[in-house]
Amino acid sequence: MRSFLAILIALLLVSPVYANDKLTLSGYLKNETSLRINHLNGDLTKEKNIVELSGEYKIKGDELVFFTRARYWYDAAYDARAKLDPAQHYMGHVQRTDWLRDCYLDYNKDAWFLRLGKQQVAWGQADGIAILDRVNPVDLSEYWLPDLQDIRIPLWMANINYTPKLNSNLQFLFIPDFEQSTSAPIGAPFTFYSYTRYDNWRKAQLAMGSTVDENIYFPGKKLENSTFGLQWSDRIGDMDYTLNYLYGFYYSARNTTILAAGSGGPLSSWKVDRAFKRYQMYGASFNKSFTNSGPMQGITLRGDFALYKDEPTYIGDPTIASAKRIARWDNVFWLIGADRYIFTKYMLSMQFSQYILEHAKEKSKGLPAAQQYPMNAYTYGYADQVENIFTIKLSTQFMNERLRPEVLWSFTDDNNGRLSPKVNFEIMDNLVLTLGIHYFYGNLYDSNGQFRDENQFYTNLKFSF
C-alpha cells in the first residue's frame, strides 16, 4: 500500500511538471458491487473500490517509452459480512506487489520491438477461454468473471519481437519470474469446491487427532527454471496464423494426499503435497474474415489449438475429493469460433471447444480402482475425457451506442454452464454504469455448477480520467 501510494503521489507530482507530449497520465475510479441472489437473500458479496493510475513517458519519441500502471483496491464486503471474514485477509485488499500491474520499457526501432519489465502477454483467438493464453498465471479469486486483463497476473519478462517481413512477427519471451495462479480462499463467494472439500476433510482429520503435513514445492529460483515462449505470426493469403511454443512451469498446483502412517482413521498421519510441474505447450491459432462476396461474406472464423505436453493431471478418487498422484499427460485443447453481424447491429459470436485428456483413466500405477480417475481441478469431481464447451454471445447497441446490452451463455454438454446478461450505460463521457447478472447452473462437481448457489446481481460504476 505504501509503495502504491508513493507511485501515485510521484505520478501526480510530476504530471504538471511534464505536462507535455512526453508524459501522458490516465486512470479510473471504479466501484464494483455484487449481491448474492440465491433464495433472494441479497447477501452483499462484493463492495470493491478500485483506483488505477497509468503513466506513459516518452523518453525518446516513440522509440523509447516507459510505461507503468498501478492499481489499488479495497473490498468493504469483507468487513461488512461476518460470513466472509475467513477470506478477509486475501480478498479484502490488494495482495503483495499485485498493485503494480505494468512497469516496462519499450524499445521500438526498425524491425525490432522490445518490451522489458512487468507485463502480460495474451496469445490466441479464443474469447474467455485460456487455450493459448497461458503466458501469464491467472487470478481466479472471482472465477473467470472479470476482464481477462484483470485475471492475468503480470510477470517480469523480456518480450523481444523481430519483424523479418511485412505483416509477420517473431516473438521470443524470457520469463525468469514465477508466480503461481491464485484462487479464492475458503469463505469467499468463488472458492473452488475442491478447496472446500479439502478444507472440510482436513478439519475432520485434525478433529480425529490425525496430523496433516502440508508441503508446497515451488520451482527453484534458477535460470533453468525460467519460462520461455516463442510465437511466429504471419499471413497465408487472407488468413492470419500463429505458431506458439511455451516451455515452463505450470502455474497452478493442486493437493495430492498420501497416507503416511496409520490406517486412515483417527491418529493417522497424512502428507499433502502441492508441487509445480514443468510442461510444454505446442500451439497454433488462426483467424480469417470472409471478405469476398458470397454466402460466407461477413463471417470471421478464428481458432486455437494447443497440445499440453506433460500437463499435470490429477488422479484420485473424486468421491472423496482426494487426489493421489499427478499424471503427466499430453492433453489437447482446441477451439473454433465464428462471429457475424446478424440482422442490423446484432453481433453474434459463437465458440465450440474441446478439452481432451490423453486417457479416460489412469491404469498403470498400481492405484486402487477407485483412485484411478482424472479429476476436475476446480472441484475434484470426475473429469470427462472429452469436455465439450460452447459459448454464445449476442451484443448490440441502442441510443447511439450509449446503451449496450450483451448476453453471454457458456455451457458444456453436461448441462452445466453460466448465463451472463449485462447492460452498459454511458451516463456521461467518462462515467459508465454496468448492470448484470451471473447465473450458474449444473452439477456441484462441474466447473460452473459448483457456483450454483452464488448467482449474483452486480453493478459496476467506472469514472475514467
Added chain:
Amino acid sequence: MKKLFLLFLGLALISGYALAEELEYFQVHTPQAGMNVDEVMQIENFVKYTKFCHDTKMSGKAYFIDKSGFVREKETARMRITLGRKSDDMAYKDIVMFTSPQVKGLAALTWTYMDPKRQNDSWLWIPSLRKIRKISAANNDDSFMGSDFSVEDITTRRFEDETYTLLKEENFPGYTCEFDKQTYYKDAPSYVIECRPKKSPWYYSKRILWVDKNTGGGFYEEKYDPKDKMFMTIFKKFEIFKVNGKDYPTQVILEGKDLRTGHRTVIVNDNIKFDQGLSEELFSERTLMQTRW
C-alpha cells in the same frame, strides 16, 4: 466497442478510398466542363476517400448530441497509407487509436481492398482483453459506431453501388453548421445529383447530393426513406491543403442529423498532415500489439 472503432475508422476512410478505378491514384482530380454525371461521381468518390495522397495523419473529435442537447465526446488519432496496389488488391490501410479516457487504448487496424465487392479486413486491440481480435464487417445499413452515419456513408459505399442522375447545376444557398454556427458554401457552384441505390429494397430510396464544382467534394446530401420522406442530412466542410504544390480537398467537419430522432453527430478533424512518408509496416498487427493502455 467494435462499432465505436468502426465509426472512427470510417472517419479516416472519409479521407480514404472509393472505386473509381479509371482515376489514377496520387493525383488530384477535379470536375471539368463537359463531364457526365458518372465522371463527376467518380471524382466525388475519389475525393471522399482521399486517394490523391500517399498518407495522412490527423486527430479527431466526434460529438454525439441528442435532441435535448446532451453531448458525448470521443477523441481519436488516425493514420492512413494509400497504396492502390493491384498485385494484392490493397487500396489503403488505416489505424485509428482512441485517446479519450473511457475508451483509451482501443485501437483498430483496417485494410481496404480495391475490389468494390470485397469487405474490409479489420483488427481491433481490445484493452479489456489486452488482445488483438479480428472483427467482422458491420452491415452496410448499420449505424456507424453509434453515430448518425451509416456504415456505408463512411466506409463501404462505392461508386458502383448507385445510379446517378444530374438534376441540375446551381449555386448552393448555403448551409449553417449547427456545430460552429458558421454558414458554408453560400453560392458555391455545384452539381445536384440524385443517387439511387442499386440494392432494393434498401433503407434509403435516394440521396440528393450537392457536389462542389471546384473540388469534386460532395459537401451536402439529403437522404430519403423508402417512402421518399427525407430522414437524414449530411454536411461536410472541405478545406484545401496545399501539399507539394497540389491542392488536397480534405474533410474537416462532418455533421450528420437524423431528422427522426433529432440526434446529431459532428466530427471535427484536426492536426491534419499529408505525405509524411509513413511506412506500411506501421499498419500491421504489431503496431496494435504495442498499444499500452
